[in-house]
Amino acid sequence: MLRFRAWYFAAMVLVPFAVSASNVHVVTTVHPVNLIVQELVEGVGQSETLLPAGSSPHDYALRPSDVEKLKAADLVVWVGPELESFLTKILSGQENALSLTSQETITFRDYEGHEDHDGHESHESHESNGGHEEHEHHHDGIDPHLWLGPDQAIQAAKVISTALIELDPLNRAQYEANLSRFIVSVNETVQNLKEQLQPVRDNGYYVFHDAYGYFEETFGLHNLGHFTVSPDRRPGAKTLIAIRNTLKKSQVKCIFREPQFSPAVINSVTNGSDIKIGTLDPMATDIASGQGGYVRFLQELGRSFTECLK
Numbered sequence: 282m283l284r285f286r287a288w289y290f291a292a293m294v295l296v297p298f299a300v301s302a303s304n305v306h307v308v309t310t311v312h313p314v315n316l317i318v319q320e321l322v323e324g325v326g327q328s329e330t331l332l333p334a335g336s337s338p339h340d341y342a343l344r345p346s347d348v349e350k351l352k353a354a355d356l357v358v359w360v361g362p363e364l365e366s367f368l369t370k371i372l373s374g375q376e377n378a379l380s381l382t383s384q385e386t387i388t389f390r391d392y393e394g395h396e397d398h399d400g401h402e403s404h405e406s407h408e409s410n411g412g413h414e415e416h417e418h419h420h421d422g423i424d425p426h427l428w429l430g431p432d433q434a435i436q437a438a439k440v441i442s443t444a445l446i447e448l449d450p451l452n453r454a455q456y457e458a459n460l461s462r463f464i465v466s467v468n469e470t471v472q473n474l475k476e477q478l479q480p481v482r483d484n485g486y487y488v489f490h491d492a493y494g495y496f497e498e499t500f501g502l503h504n505l506g507h508f509t510v511s512p513d514r515r516p517g518a519k520t521l522i523a524i525r526n527t528l529k530k531s532q533v534k535c536i537f538r539e540p541q542f543s544p545a546v547i548n549s550v551t552n553g554s555d556i557k558i559g560t561l562d563p564m565a566t567d568i569a570s571g572q573g574g575y576v577r578f579l580q581e582l583g584r585s586f587t588e589c590l591k
Contacts, residue, residue, distance in 0.1 A: 304326070305322065305325060305326030305327070305355050305356075305445070305448065305449050305452075306326065306327055306328070306329075306353070306354055306355050306356075307322060307326060307327070307328040307329075307354060307355065307356045307357075307358060307445075308328070308329055308330075308331055308350050308351060308354035308356075308357050308358070309328060309329070309330055309331065309357075309358045309359070310330070310331045310332060310338060310357075310358070310359040310360065310364075310365050310368065311330065311331075311332055311338055311360070311364075311365075311428075311564060312330045312332070312334065312564055312565050312566065312568070312570075313428040313429075313563070313564060313565040313568075313575070313578060314358060314360065314381075314428055314437075315328055315329070315330040315570070316428075316565060316568065316570065316574035316575040316578055317428065317434055317437060317438055317441070317463070317575050318358055318441060319570060319571065319572070319574060320438070320459060320462070320463040320572065320573075320574070320575060321438060321441055321442055321445060321456060321459050321460060321463065322445065322456075322459070323455075323459050323572060324455055324459070325445075325449065325452040325455045325456065325459075326355075326445070326449070329350075331347055331350060331351070334566050335540070335541060335564070335566050336541075336564075337541045337542075337564065338360075338364050338365045338367075339364075341365075341367055342367070343367050343368070343371070348371060351368075351371065351372070351375070351378075352375075354377060355377060355448055356377055356379060356444060356445065356448055357372065357375065357377055357378045357379065358379050358381070358441055358444075359372060359378065359379070359380055359381070360380070360381050360382055360425045360427065361380040361381055361382030361383060361425060362380075362382070363382050363422060363423060363425040364382075364425035364426075379440070379441065379444050381427060381437050381440065382423060382425055382427075384436075384437075384440050386436055386439065386440060387427060387433055387436040387437055387440065388432065388433060388436065389423040389424065389427065389433070390423065390424040390430070390494045390495055390498065391422070391423055391424070392422060392423065392424055392491070424491070424492075424494055424495065426492040426493070426494070426495060426563060427495060428575075429492065429493055429494075429495045429496040429563060429582075430495025430496060430498070430499060431467050431468075431470070431471045431496075431499055431579060432495075432499065433495055434467060434575060435463075435464050435467055435468075438460055438463055438464070439460065442456050442457070442459070442460045463575070466573065466576050467575070467576060467579070470576045470579050470580060471499065471579070474500060474579065474580070474583040475500060477583055477587055478500045478501075478502065478583060478586060478587060480591065481502075481534075481586065481587060481590035481591055482500070482501050482502060482503060483503055484503060484532075484534040484535075484590040484591075485503045485504075485505040485531055485532055485533050485534060486502075486503070486504065486505060486533060486534055486535040486536065486537060486559075486586075486589070486590060487504075487505055487506050487507065487508065487524065487527075487533065487535075487536045487537065488504060488506075488507045488508075488536075488537045488561065489507065489508050489509070489537060489538055489539045489542065489547065489561075490507055490508065490509045490539070491507040491509070492563045493561065493563070496582060500583075500586075502586065505527060505531060505533060506523075506524065506527065508520065508521075508524065508546055508547070515546070516546060521546070521549070521550055524550050525550050528550065528551070528554060528556060533556055534556070534557065534589065534590045535556065535557045535558070535559045535589035535590055536550075536551055536556055536557075536558050536559070537558075537559045537560065537561040537585070537589065538558060538559070538560055538561075539560070539561060539562060539563065540560060540562050540566060541562075541564060541566075544558070557589050558589075559585055559586075559588065559589030560585060561582065561585050561586075562581075562585075565578045565581075567581075568581060
């Protein structure tokens, strides 16, 4: 009878904590960051992405249902005002919000020296904006596309893991194991991609917007330039003329478009040439959620670069 009472008491004490831990709910703003978070909450919680698939944080309009999700989450992981400026007001006083760009342990790339050749038609609404409120973006500081850098993804994962452990200390061992597995898988993938991309490292290319610096620096790729710093800013006439001149004089192997935005500008400068047009998707739209998602994202980027540059 004493043994039964001891077991019953232990069960009554432990079950509520287990239920609470299993309900840890994280909301991330963009899909590629959620691919990282999903690895970290495996077996102890769940995460979801705020922005719908294919949406860009550069021109997203917040909905009332989004606000409810942010308030109900145990933890909100966002990149920061440099990317999701539409969230700055609502998250500034929210205790459950974790801004990655404010973390000193993440090594950021600076946009300085990466500006366009001339002014833009600034803050002009994109066709995909549908007339929504325009947002101001900052492009004279850090590059917020940190998920495109394997080193930065690992650094962000460590920060997020620390926040999860503080939120749910009883599952510390699981979070630490998940983080360790994530780091190993990313490092192995980086080594494989370095070998894969080595033959095309010297081949020049243009990208649609300046988002791939972290990935390019990791693998030593030869980016000749970009059409715009941010996709919500259309490139000016001087930029397009400079790109056309470069295409005539240089050995440009490929120009990369992005599925979220119209390729009209790219088509205008490549018209009549035999330069290949590839696709890079910084938002990981077609990468399925689940374990190994972030690694699959890196592999897909590597495949896109390899196929267009070879």
